[in-house]
Amino acid sequence: MKGNFAMKDSQGHALSGANSASLTAYQAGLDQFRCFVGDPVASADAALQASPDMTMAHLLKAWLYLLGTEPAGPAVARQCCDAAARLPANDREQRHLHAARLLAEGRWQEAGRALEDLSLLYPHDLLALQAGHQVDFFTGDARMLRDRILRAAPAWDRGRPGYHALLSMQAFGLEETGNYLQAEACGRQSVELEPHDGWGWHAVAHVYEMTSQPHKGIAWLAPNAATWAEGSFFAVHNWWHLALFQLGLGHTGEVLRLYDQAIGGPGSSVILDLIDQSALLWRLQLQSVDVGQRWTALADRWTAAAEPGTYAFNDMHAMMALAADGRPQAQQALLNAMQEAKASGADNARFTADAGYAATRAMQAFIDGDHALCADLLRGIRSRAHRFGGSHAQRDLIDLTLMEAARRSGNQPLADALAHERAYVRPPSAALRAAA
Numbered sequence: 001m002k003g004n005f006a007m008k009d010s011q012g013h014a015l016s017g018a019n020s021a022s023l024t025a026y027q028a029g030l031d032q033f034r035c036f037v038g039d040p041v042a043s044a045d046a047a048l049q050a051s052p053d054m055t056m057a058h059l060l061k062a063w064l065y066l067l068g069t070e071p072a073g074p075a076v077a078r079q080c081c082d083a084a085a086r087l088p089a090n091d092r093e094q095r096h097l098h099a100a101r102l103l104a105e106g107r108w109q110e111a112g113r114a115l116e117d118l119s120l121l122y123p124h125d126l127l128a129l130q131a132g133h134q135v136d137f138f139t140g141d142a143r144m145l146r147d148r149i150l151r152a153a154p155a156w157d158r159g160r161p162g163y164h165a166l167l168s169m170q171a172f173g174l175e176e177t178g179n180y181l182q183a184e185a186c187g188r189q190s191v192e193l194e195p196h197d198g199w200g201w202h203a204v205a206h207v208y209e210m211t212s213q214p215h216k217g218i219a220w221l222a223p224n225a226a227t228w229a230e231g232s233f234f235a236v237h238n239w240w241h242l243a244l245f246q247l248g249l250g251h252t253g254e255v256l257r258l259y260d261q262a263i264g265g266p267g268s269s270v271i272l273d274l275i276d277q278s279a280l281l282w283r284l285q286l287q288s289v290d291v292g293q294r295w296t297a298l299a300d301r302w303t304a305a306a307e308p309g310t311y312a313f314n315d316m317h318a319m320m321a322l323a324a325d326g327r328p329q330a331q332q333a334l335l336n337a338m339q340e341a342k343a344s345g346a347d348n349a350r351f352t353a354d355a356g357y358a359a360t361r362a363m364q365a366f367i368d369g370d371h372a373l374c375a376d377l378l379r380g381i382r383s384r385a386h387r388f389g390g391s392h393a394q395r396d397l398i399d400l401t402l403m404e405a406a407r408r409s410g411n412q413p414l415a416d417a418l419a420h421e422r423a424y425v426r427p428p429s430a431a432l433r434a435a436a
Helices: 020-035 040-050 055-066 073-085 091-104 108-121 126-138 142-155 163-176 180-193 198-210 214-228 235-248 252-263 271-286 294-305 312-324 328-342 348-368 371-381 392-408 412-425 430-435
Strands: none
Touching (some): 020 126, 020 163, 040 055, 055 073, 055 091, 055 126, 091 108, 091 126, 108 126, 108 142, 126 163, 142 163, 163 180, 163 198, 180 198, 198 214, 198 235, 198 392, 214 235, 235 252, 235 271, 252 271, 271 294, 271 312, 271 392, 294 312, 312 328, 312 348, 328 348, 348 371, 371 392, 392 412
């Protein structure tokens, strides 16, 4: 359909139905989303208030609700897509609408492919690149995390608005495919250009996590917390990385302090924050650290916020809290929902069947003291666990749990073999060896 394309975003893309006020608010939302700061949903709403007929403002709001994996997100996104479908749209906007509809229906793989095709035609569309990058993350597609961004990179240069975001996504894609030197360089360039780019800080933190350099990780994050945490809705995850570095040095007291100060203590019920909360307390649990009543408060938040069976990676982390706090009825309800999810037509059926259900059941078995079953379940999926999402650092929890389950079940040959394997794949730094 034809429409009023006079208004353009900072990359030169025509915007149907926009006026100067809606353009300003929409651009603010894009900029906030690129850095994970502020309230981009409020900016999208402001754009729609200024111009209800602005097609891309509806679609920006749809993407924001879809990429948080919140249970209520898809319904809101579908409403946004329905509104956008009634408005004029150019080719780029129609492609956004198509991809967002696919994701709202739970068709992650098809949505990622639709965004891939969009980016081939419009490599300067940062919203499409960022949405695709997040889809790649949630589906555990490390290669596309890298390649989606590398394909667009030749069309970019340092002087183009938003270049820092391209670099931060490139950094994370390179890190997840094992190119740590280039990943660190790209991530550092990103935050030099835009100090509030939370994804850039995060990408370099991943490099130091995967290369067992906790001292460097602490030096990277701790002195700069006021910058990367200020107004950031991604701050909890970067605090989580800082806590992992402290845990790597055995500073469990500092880990608990960080949890109480910035990770779980503030009580965030955002699903992505709940994942970090569960993952950190679980790592402490594996080391037999007493976490007091923290599991109870976290289980309460999971119960209130989550909708079991929506996304398998979330389900595994919910089970950690429900099992650790001893809630058998909630645990069974979660497993039942996952069984139902396996029969659905959405991509989460595959995520759940491939790895999610076994991983979730394994966490329950660990708490129940059936460490042999836990180890058996995790051994069966560890080579394909990437299929249900997350980063290498997040899925490392599966290997850590498997190692401890093997040890506690009395399978010392397996425990020793896993320890030798880990020492080779993720050797401790010279500083850590000296400390040990």
